Amino acid sequence: xxxxxxxxxxxxxxxxxxxxxxxxxxxxxxxxxxxxxxxxxxxxxxxxxxxxxxxxxxxxxxxxxxxxxxxxxxxxxxxxxxxxxxxxxxxxxxxxxxxxxxxxxxxxxxxxxxxxxxxxxxxxxxxxxxxxxxxxxxxxxxxxxxxxxxxxxxxxxxxxxxxxxxxxxxxxxxxxxxxxxxxxxxxxxxxxxxxxxxxxxxxxxxxxxxxxxxxxxxxxxxxxxxxxxxxxxxxxxxxxxxxxxxxxxxxxxxxxxxxxxxxxxxxxxxxxxxxxxxxxxxxx
Numbered sequence: 001x002x003x004x005x006x007x008x009x010x011x012x013x014x015x016x017x018x019x020x021x022x023x024x025x026x027x028x029x030x031x032x033x034x035x036x037x038x039x040x041x042x043x044x045x046x047x048x049x050x051x052x053x054x055x056x057x058x059x060x061x062x063x064x065x066x067x068x069x070x071x072x073x074x075x076x077x078x079x080x081x082x083x084x085x086x087x088x089x090x091x092x093x094x095x096x097x098x099x100x101x102x103x104x105x106x107x108x109x110x111x112x113x114x115x116x117x118x119x120x121x122x123x124x125x126x127x128x129x130x131x132x133x134x135x136x137x138x139x140x141x142x143x144x145x146x147x148x149x150x151x152x153x154x155x156x157x158x159x160x161x162x163x164x165x166x167x168x169x170x171x172x173x174x175x176x177x178x179x180x181x182x183x184x185x186x187x188x189x190x191x192x193x194x195x196x197x198x199x200x201x202x203x204x205x206x207x208x209x210x211x212x213x214x215x216x217x218x219x220x221x222x223x224x225x226x227x228x229x230x231x232x233x234x235x236x237x238x239x240x241x242x243x244x245x246x247x248x249x250x251x252x253x254x255x256x257x258x259x260x261x262x263x264x265x266x267x268x269x270x271x272x273x274x275x276x277x278x279x280x281x282x283x284x
Contacts, residue, residue, distance in 0.1 A: 020083035029060040031225035055121025059088025119148035123190040139282040171242035202280025216269040231255035
């Protein structure tokens with residue numbers, strides 16, 4: 001079905017078949033479930049449709065798609081990571097098929113899907129245009145590709161301290177530039193996904209941005225995602241080289257659940273993140 005993924009070429013962000021960030025994916029999907037489910041509802045899926053989740057991660061959305069196209073539809077999920085595929089398969093129903101492989105080199109039937117959903121995935125490819133063109137060959141006439149991307153607009157974490165928020169955001173970008181040898185265009189290229197669909201030959205391109213907004217007090221899913229996926233795994237010790245000692249110590253106190261200054265316990269904590277879905281239609 002697909003090529004040997006034991007030693008694949010790394011993606012733009014270092015992805016390989018053995019890379020595993022399933023815990024972070026689960027946290028995000030639980031955190032953003034209301035907005036993700038609304039975005040899926042806005043696709044107006046119908047019974048009998050065939051849906052591909054290209055870059056399905058741990059597969060939470062596969063169940064939502066299956067619900068939308070039952071009883072006669074079907075859903076296929078694909079991911080490069082063996083760990084993500086294993087996680088997705090544990091919850092898959094008879095209407096869902098989960099495959100491991102590289103989206104750039106999978107031999108799926110042409111013109112087979114009504115909708116292709118590709119979320120927070122296209123930014124992992126060195127040649128996103130070629131990837132989208134390849135995806136488009138799997139669409140039926142009038143089928144649709146939906147490219148979803150988090151954070152096309154800057155996130156807001158510290159409503160009370162714009163300076164530290166700005167410095168932290170820039171530190172994260174510097175970290176990614178150095179670790180993966182990226183430039184500023186690489187880090188922001190996903191903001192141009194509407195143009196990407198048009199250049200790939202898709203028609204009737206539309207876009208909608210959903211706001212993921214959370215205020216204190218936070219629910220358990222919100223708290224878990226922000227603390228583990230952002231404050232500890234995205235920030236934490238790895239940002240120390242990119243901040244002054246005073247700024248790093250201030251950030252560390254804001255990220256520490258045992259600190260009196262812990263950000264998620266502040267009554268003025270206000271988090272905003274965007275999630276944008278851009279859709280294009282294949283020619284008849």
